[in-house]
Amino acid sequence: MKDGPDIARIAALIGDPARANMLMALMEGGALTATELAQIAGVTPQTASAHQARLAEGGLIRQRKQGRHRYAELASPQVAAVLQALMGLAAASGHLRQRPGPRDADLRRARICYDHLAGEMGTQMFDALLARGHLIRRDEELDLSEEGAAFAREFLGSDPEPQSRAPLCRECLDWSERRSHLAGRLGRAMLARMIALGWARRVEDSRVICFTGEGERQFQALFSS
Amino acid sequence: MKDGPDIARIAALIGDPARANMLMALMEGGALTATELAQIAGVTPQTASAHQARLAEGGLIRQRKQGRHRYAELASPQVAAVLQALMGLAAASGHLRQRPGPRDADLRRARICYDHLAGEMGTQMFDALLARGHLIRRDEELDLSEEGAAFAREFLGSDPEPQSRAPLCRECLDWSERRSHLAGRLGRAMLARMIALGWARRVEDSRVICFTGEGERQFQALFSS
DNA sequence: ATAATGTTACGACTATCATCGAAATATGAA
DNA sequence: TTCATATTTCGATGATAGTCGTAACATTAT
Numbered sequence: 001m002k003d004g005p006d007i008a009r010i011a012a013l014i015g016d017p018a019r020a021n022m023l024m025a026l027m028e029g030g031a032l033t034a035t036e037l038a039q040i041a042g043v044t045p046q047t048a049s050a051h052q053a054r055l056a057e058g059g060l061i062r063q064r065k066q067g068r069h070r071y072a073e074l075a076s077p078q079v080a081a082v083l084q085a086l087m088g089l090a091a092a093s094g095h096l097r098q099r100p101g102p103r104d105a106d107l108r109r110a111r112i113c114y115d116h117l118a119g120e121m122g123t124q125m126f127d128a129l130l131a132r133g134h135l136i137r138r139d140e141e142l143d144l145s146e147e148g149a150a151f152a153r154e155f156l157g158s159d160p161e162p163q164s165r166a167p168l169c170r171e172c173l174d175w176s177e178r179r180s181h182l183a184g185r186l187g188r189a190m191l192a193r194m195i196a197l198g199w200a201r202r203v204e205d206s207r208v209i210c211f212t213g214e215g216e217r218q219f220q221a222l223f224s225s
Numbered sequence: 226m227k228d229g230p231d232i233a234r235i236a237a238l239i240g241d242p243a244r245a246n247m248l249m250a251l252m253e254g255g256a257l258t259a260t261e262l263a264q265i266a267g268v269t270p271q272t273a274s275a276h277q278a279r280l281a282e283g284g285l286i287r288q289r290k291q292g293r294h295r296y297a298e299l300a301s302p303q304v305a306a307v308l309q310a311l312m313g314l315a316a317a318s319g320h321l322r323q324r325p326g327p328r329d330a331d332l333r334r335a336r337i338c339y340d341h342l343a344g345e346m347g348t349q350m351f352d353a354l355l356a357r358g359h360l361i362r363r364d365e366e367l368d369l370s371e372e373g374a375a376f377a378r379e380f381l382g383s384d385p386e387p388q389s390r391a392p393l394c395r396e397c398l399d400w401s402e403r404r405s406h407l408a409g410r411l412g413r414a415m416l417a418r419m420i421a422l423g424w425a426r427r428v429e430d431s432r433v434i435c436f437t438g439e440g441e442r443q444f445q446a447l448f449s450s
Numbered sequence: 451a452t453a454a455t456g457t458t459a460c461g462a463c464t465a466t467c468a469t470c471g472a473a474a475t476a477t478g479a480a
Numbered sequence: 481t482t483c484a485t486a487t488t489t490c491g492a493t494g495a496t497a498g499t500c501g502t503a504a505c506a507t508t509a510t
Contacts, residue, residue, distance in 0.1 A: 007239065007311040007312055007315050008242040011236045011237075012240030014403040015237030017233040020233035021233075059318040078317055079314060081310050082311055082314050083232065085303070086307055087232055088233050089235060089304060089306075089307050090231050090235050092301070110436045140362070151324075
C-alpha cells in the first residue's frame, strides 16, 4: 500500500542480534563458514545456517560453496555502508550497549575478538606498538614499519600467513575500552603465538583469554609503555 | 556476551514496516504528528503513538510537544544517513518492493502522498511547473519564482498557509514514477484547491485520487508540457 | 461548561520467528 | 568402505512484540 523501497525488510534482517553479530564479524572483510559464524553469534550451527540462508536471500551476503564448507561474505560495499552508518548512529546514541562493555572482569581484561586479542591487554599491545613506531597510521590505513616487521618476524618466528590477501594490520574498535586494538593477519598471528608459547590459553566455552603469571610478565616486558 | 555497538536494537526499530514508513515520511525533513504518521503508516493512532514512543526511546526521533499535538522529527542527520544507506541498498538489491510501485492502475495515475498529489499526474504537474520556470531548483532547494508566485496566487485565490514555517516547496520522490513531484505547503494547497474546485475527489479508504472528466481537461490545460 | 479532537495507558489476542533437538545429506579423510 | 565433519531439513516450542478495542487524559474549540 505504501511506496518507497522496502527498507523495513532489510532492516529487520539486521535487527536480529544473532544476525547482526554475524554481519559485524563479516565487516572485517573476510569470508567465514557457518560454524564460525555460529560460534561468533553464540548460537547452534543449525540456527546460524538458517540465518545465513535468510541473509543470502535478502541480498546482504553472498555464499561461496567450497568443499564441505559454505563461506559467507558481505554482498557489496553498500551493505558495509549500511552497517557502518548503523554503527555510527548506535555509538552516537550512547546506546553503546546496555552494559558498556563485557561485564565480567576477566572479559574486560583479555578476551578473544573473533581471532585476535581484545580487552585491556589488547589495547595496551596496540598502543605500545604504535608508540614505538612499529605500527604506522596513514589515512585510515595501518601499516607495519621496517622495525615493526623485524619485531614481528622475531616474535613469531615466521611471517604471518603470507599467502592470504586479507590485510596484514587492521584496527578493530574495542568496545569495552572504546579504543582500538590490533586485528588482521598480524593480530591473529600474535595471539596464536602467545598461546603457542604457553603465555595464555582460551577458557572453555567463553571468550576469556587467561594469561599465566609468567605469560603476563613476558607480555608486560614486551608491551609496557 | 558480544562486543560492538548495539546495531541490532536500532535496526530492529527500523525493521518494522509501520515504523519504517513513519521514518521514511520524516525523511522529508518536516515534523509530523502522531495521527498524521498513523495515516501514513496505515495503522491506528494508538499503535502509531506506541511506535513513536519506541522510536524516541531508541534515539531515532525527537518529539516536540506543542499544544495537544506531539510532533516527531528525525533526531539527527545520522539517522537520515542510515535511512539513506538503507534506501540505496534496497534499491540496488532490486528489492524495490515486491511490486515496483502501487499495483493499481488508478494508484499509479493519481494518488495522495501524505497530503499532496503523487503518481503520473503529480510528476506531470511538477515537470510542467519546472519547465515554465515557475519552480526553480537551486542546490537541493526548491524555490518559487516571481511568475510562479503569481500563478499560485491566481490559481489558489490566496497564499498557502502563510503563517506556517514549513517549507513552501519541496521535492518528494515518487516511487511509482521514480521521479519527483511537488510536496510542501504549496503541494498541499494545490491538491486542496483542485478538490475544492471539484476537479477531483479522494476515494474512500484508499489513496486513490479520482479526477472527473472536466477536472482532467482543466488539469491538462494548465499542466500540459 | 460542554463538546470535540489528539494522545496515551491498559489489556488481550495473535502471528511471527528465533531457537534447538533429532536426523538426514554432503563432502572429505582414513 | 567406514568414519568424521559441515551443513541442511523438519518439527516443536516458546517468547517477543505488533495490533487494536476500550477508556482515560490533555488540550482546544464552541
